Structures are given as structure tokens and as C-alpha cells.
Amino acid sequence: MANLLWLQGGACSGNTMSFLNAEEPSACDLVTDFGINVLWQPSLGLELGDDVKAILEKCISGEIQLDIFVFEGTVVNAPDGTGEWNRFCGRAMKEWVKELSAAAQFVVAIGDCATWGGIPATAPNPSESQGLQFLKREHGGALGASFTSKAGLPVINIPGCPAHPDWVTQILVAVATGRAGDLSLDEFQRPKTFFSSFTQTGCTRNMHFAYKVSATAFGQRKGCLFYDLGCRGPMTHSPCNRILWNRVSSKTRAGMPCLGCTEPEFPFFDLAPGTVFKTQTVMGVPKDLPAGVDKKGYVKLTAAAKGAAPAWAEEDIFVV
Amino acid sequence: MSETASAPPVDAAADERLRAEIAARLKAGLETEAWPRAETSEMVNEIVARLQHATPEDLDAKLTIAGVTDHTIEADEIEQPCETCMYYLVHRRFCELPELMIPVEPQWSCRLWRI
Numbered sequence: 504m505a506n507l508l509w510l511q512g513g514a515c516s517g518n519t520m521s522f523l524n525a526e527e528p529s530a531c532d533l534v535t536d537f538g539i540n541v542l543w544q545p546s547l548g549l550e551l552g553d554d555v556k557a558i559l560e561k562c563i564s565g566e567i568q569l570d571i572f573v574f575e576g577t578v579v580n581a582p583d584g585t586g587e588w589n590r591f592c593g594r595a596m597k598e599w600v601k602e603l604s605a606a607a608q609f610v611v612a613i614g615d616c617a618t619w620g621g622i623p624a625t626a627p628n629p630s631e632s633q634g635l636q637f638l639k640r641e642h643g644g645a646l647g648a649s650f651t652s653k654a655g656l657p658v659i660n661i662p663g664c665p666a667h668p669d670w671v672t673q674i675l676v677a678v679a680t681g682r683a684g685d686l687s688l689d690e691f692q693r694p695k696t697f698f699s700s701f702t703q704t705g706c707t708r709n710m711h712f713a714y715k716v717s718a719t720a721f722g723q724r725k726g727c728l729f730y731d732l733g734c735r736g737p738m739t740h741s742p743c744n745r746i747l748w749n750r751v752s753s754k755t756r757a758g759m760p761c762l763g764c765t766e767p768e769f770p771f772f773d774l775a776p777g778t779v780f781k782t783q784t785v786m787g788v789p790k791d792l793p794a795g796v797d798k799k800g801y802v803k804l805t806a807a808a809k810g811a812a813p814a815w816a817e818e819d820i821f822v823v
Numbered sequence: 824m825s826e827t828a829s830a831p832p833v834d835a836a837a838d839e840r841l842r843a844e845i846a847a848r849l850k851a852g853l854e855t856e857a858w859p860r861a862e863t864s865e866m867v868n869e870i871v872a873r874l875q876h877a878t879p880e881d882l883d884a885k886l887t888i889a890g891v892t893d894h895t896i897e898a899d900e901i902e903q904p905c906e907t908c909m910y911y912l913v914h915r916r917f918c919e920l921p922e923l924m925i926p927v928e929p930q931w932s933c934r935l936w937r938i
Binding site: 715716717719720730731777778781782783784785786787788789790801802805806809810812814817 | 860861862863864865867868898899901903906907908909910911912913914915919920921936937938
């Protein structure tokens with residue numbers, strides 16, 4: 504039996520909604536098949552007010568062993584570092600986060616806000632938001648760069664806006680069943696099993712990427728979304744086209760550009776007008792090239808691939 | 824399900840007639856805004872916005888605003904022919920930028936070129 508506590512800070516509840524849609528395994532499977540005891544969760548917990556507070560205090564004192572502390576949303580520090588804009592059970596949420604993280608065997612940050620600040624931390628960041636151990640790419644965050652939980656791991660970051668439900672439940676199962684040692688984390692503390700490949704990996708538009716045929720409008724079945732519509736699939740680490748959403752699709756499969764939501768900089772370019780859904784260029788060359796590709800190589804490859812494109816690559820082959 | 828914004832059904836003869844018409848206008852000296860090239864995304868957005876406000880049937884306006892030329896332009900040490908542009912359909916010899924949608928030749932160029 505592993506005790507799990509889930510709290511929300513500066514959050515929209517999107518990751519909770521995502522979590523409740525998990526299938527492999529489902530949220531119910533966590534309880535019935537994998538021995539997870541949900542002490543409290545904002546959308547599932549039965550307790551209110553002082554009863555919730557009592558659970559939190561018992562976790563901190565050790566009266567209840569806290570095995571997994573899950574946090575969703577940013578750690579709000581406003582105003583002036585006090586955190587009073589986000590109060591919970593009689594005190595600033597940031598204080599609960601600090602003490603519960605110190606008491607937990609494992610700490611798991613779910614979603615962009617909890618991992619690196621996400622949209623609330625976009626400049627000028629009026630809520631003074633931070634992720635648990637990062638603020639965008641900067642290591643540190645609310646718990647500090649040197650933080651490790653009782654089990655010796657830093658915060659396990661599962662980013663996304665929201666995170667895919669099965670990334671969440673599969674990591675929780677690994678931790679709850681004593682397999683946390685098998686998890687290897689990347690430089691941003693994301694489980695490599697999910698975040699080493701790219702969103703582009705498994706994308707049905709890869710043939711259009713290869714032959715440099717561009718989509719020119721949302722929802723088109725033909726064409727790659729990277730060249731014009733701002734898709735970040737070639738430089739975003741996620742398994743969105745390997746572990747499909749609702750088991751059937753992904754943004755790019757549906758004709759919607761990847762927004763890069765599993766990367767620390769999300770939302771990119773601070774949402775400046777004209778930067779969303781539009782590939783940013785310098786003299787016609789994308790500012791952000793596919794990971795590991797330089798400008799010279801990109802220009803050469805593109806010219807050659809374009810010249811070699813077969814006729815079918817320029818047609819809609821997904822016909823009824 | 825039909826596509827939301829794609830090239831109209833291909834009429835090769837109509838493409839050829841319009842391509843020849845454009846070539847003739849450019850050869851006759853139509854002065855297009857080939858410079859400055861769209862160096863930044865902001866410049867791209869401005870030019871595209873002007874194209875969106877142009878009358879769709881006004882071919883001269885489209886060619887002028889986009890800076891179409893009947894020869895390749897080199898900028899920032901990179902040649903910018905239609906044939907390497909993302910909006911170019913190789914087999915139809917056609918520019919699929921929604922605001923242009925015109926038949927072209929591979930060695931032509933415009934300042935909205937992107938790779």
C-alpha cells in the first residue's frame with residue numbers, strides 16, 4: 504500500500520481532468536490493482552476544511568506515511584514572496600508544499616505549471632509563479648536545486664499542458680510498486696521513457712516532412728505543419744504520437760500544430776502576437792530547426808528533398 | 824471531408840495560360856517589390872496582411888506586393904528560387920501560399936520565400 508496525496512496550486516485543474524481519463528492503467532486501477540491509497544485529491548477527496556488540514560498535518564508529522572506527493576499547478580509566491588494569493592487550509596499553499604515535499608518519499612510534479620511554471624509564469628509573471636524545481640529552464644524553483652525527496656530522487660517532472668493521463672498513471676505505478684529505481688530522468692527530470700523521443704516520432708505527416716510539403720491551413724490532411732504553421736514536433740520531447748490521446752489521435756494527426764508544451768519554455772515567445780501557430784523565420788529559414796540540425800544542413804537537405812518529392816506527396820492521400 | 828484551404832481542382836491548361844500571362848507581365852517590366860526581402864516574421868506578417876487586403880482578381884497587385892520576379896534572387900547568401908520554397912508544388916509548378924495561389928516557374932522567386 505502506497506499513500507498518495509495530490510494538491511493543486513496555481514492550476515486550472517486540467518491535469519486532474521486528464522488523470523481521470525487515464526486508461527492504461529486507469530485511476531481506478533491504481534487503487535484496485537496497484538495498491539495506491541489516495542489520501543486526498545481535490546476532485547476525489549471526500550474530506551473538507553479542517554478534515555483535509557488534519558490529513559496534511561498528519562503527513563507532515565509522520566503519523567501518516569506519505570509515499571507519493573503529487574503537485575499540480577504553480578507554486579504561487581505573490582504578493583512579495585508571501586504566497587498569500589494562494590491560500591489553502593489556513594496558510595499559504597507554498598508552505599504546505601515545502602513541508603509535504605520534505606515528508607514525502609517521492610515528489611511528482613504533474614503538468615507544465617508544476618514542473619516549470621507554464622503559462623502562469625509567462626512574463627511578466629504577476630503571480631510570481633514557479634515550478635517545484637524549475638522556473639522555465641532555470642534549475643531551482645520553489646524547492647531549490649538541491650532538493651531530493653526521502654527516497655533520494657529529485658522531483659519527478661511529468662510536463663504537458665496537460666500531461667497525458669497514461670504518463671501520469673504509469674509513473675505513479677512505477678513509484679508505488681517499488682520500480683522508481685528503474686526510472687531514468689533527463690536533464691529536466693523528465694522520465695526518459697517518455698521524453699527522449701520527439702512529438703514527431705510516429706507522426707503520420709512524416710512523409711510530408713521528408714519531402715518538404717507544407718500544410719497551409721489547420722485541419723488539412725496533407726502536408727507538414729512544421730514549415731508554416733508553427734508546429735514544434737521536430738524539437739519537442741514527448742511521446743504524443745506513440746502513446747496516442749484517447750487512444751486514437753494526436754494534435755498533429757488532427758491537423759493541429761504541436762505547441763511544444765512539454766518543454767520548459769512553453770508557451771514560446773511569451774505569446775507575443777504573431778508567434779502562435781506561425782513558424783518564426785529569419786530570411787525564410789526557421790528560427791528553431793529540428794533538434795540537432797544546423798542551418799546549412801537544413802537548407803541543403805530541404806532543396807534536395809523538395810526536388811525528389813514524388814507527385815503523391817503533394818496530394819491528399821487520406822481519401823475516403 | 825474536404826480540406827479547409829487547398830488548391831482548387833487542377834486545370835493544367837488554365838495554369839499554363841496564367842503562368843504565361845504572369846511571365847509576360849514580368850517580362851514587360853512590371854515593377855514588383857522584390858526588396859526588401861521578408862527578413863523577419865513580422866515583415867512576413869505585414870506582407871501577408873497586405874496581400875489579404877488586395878482584391879483577389881488584381882493579379883498585378885498580388886505580384887507586386889509579394890515581390891515576384893522571373894529570376895532567382897539571392898539573399899543572406901542563400902538562393903531563393905520557387906523550386907525550394909515550402910509553398911511550391913513541384914509537380915504542378917504552383918505556389919500554394921493561400922494569399923497567392925498562382926502558377927509559377929521553378930526559377931522564379933518572391934520575398935515570401937521560406938524553406
